[in-house]
Amino acid sequence: MMYSAAQFLSEDDTLEQAQLNKLERICQKLALKPEDHLLEIGTGWGSMAIYAAQHYGCRVTTTTLSREQFAYTEQRLIELGLQERVTLLLTDYRDLTGEYDKLVSIEMIEAVGHRFLPTYFKQCANLLKSNGMMLLQAITIREQRYAQAKRNVDFIQRYIFPGGALPSVAKMLDIVGSDTDMNLLHMEDFGLHYARTLRLWHDNFKHAHGKLAELGYDEHFLRLWEFYLCYCEGGFLERTIGTAQLLLAKPDALREPLLGRFNA
Known part of the structure; x- marks a missing residue:
């Protein structure tokens, strides 16, 4: 179970397969090895940690603030x-301490807030060994709209994710360059994949209306979430928002061979 963007490698991919594609691609980009200790910031429902442990044999430490x-x-x-x-x-x-070989954070940064972006990236860098690497997946906003978005409260912030904030790629890279010793190795934008993910979520949500009603969710709730899913899909289709994976490396990681780990 995941609530982040999937990656579709073919037109025939199911949502489940596309989510597994995303996890595998992340592991390949990080070049995970059995001897690695992977830190995950933002556990979600545990899929990333479980996949890495099962398929790559590495140790994983994963943290969340959600008791559920x-x-x-x-x-x-x-x-x-x-x-x-x-x-x-x-x-x-x-509050985390220690040093890790690799770090992954999937669509958690949106909950950090604009003010604490430097704190977030500094802490990530401090938690990595000198040859460590970080894979960040983030929902991003177009740079031209970033300043305005910081000042305004939109539908999602008001009704779905209070306190949420979308960073721009430029803002994140500016902070990485000025506040950490990490460097960008690779970046991939796959916002249109998120649009397809949302469309499939919407289909699943509609098919579950009966079950949701039995659980006590009313018509207002159902319409609110249908609007949210369609609203987000439109944002990705219009490229107002995007989905980026940034592969960041500490200084000593730059000396290691990095090509050929995955299809760029």
């Missing part, structure tokens, strides 16, 4: 017998 997601992921780890390989924390990323 913590409980759900904890149960999944027990069912899969991964408690020894995956450490699950209920901790603010700013």
Whole structure:
């Protein structure tokens, strides 16, 4: 179960397959190895941590602030017998300590807020070894609209994600360059894949209306979330917002061979 952009490698890909494509691509970009210790900031429902541990054999430490997601992921780890390989924390990323080989953060940065972007990137850099790498997936806003977006409260901030804020690619790279010792190795934008993801979520949501009504969700709730899903799909189709994966590297990682790890 995931609530971030999937990556469709063919027209025939199901939503489930496209989400697995995303996880695999992230692991390839990070060049995960069994001896790596991967830190994940933003556990979600545990899919990234579980995939990395199962398919790449690495140790994973993953942290969340959601008690519901913590409980759900904890149960999944027990069912899969991964408690020894995956450490699950209920901790603010700013309170984390230690050094890790790799770091991943999937669509968590939108909850950080404009003011704390420098803090976020500094902490990520501090948590990586000198040859470490970070893969960040983020929903982004066009640079030309960034200043205006900082001043305004839109539909999503008011009704869906209070306190949420979309960064621009330029703003993130500016902070990475001025506040950390990391460098950009690779960037990929796949916003149109998010539009397709949202369309499939919308289809699934409509098919579940009956079950949702049985659970007590009223017509207002259903219409609000249908509008949200369509609103976001339109934003990605119009390229007002995008989805970026940034591969960032610490100084010593730049000395290692990086080409050929994945299809650019």
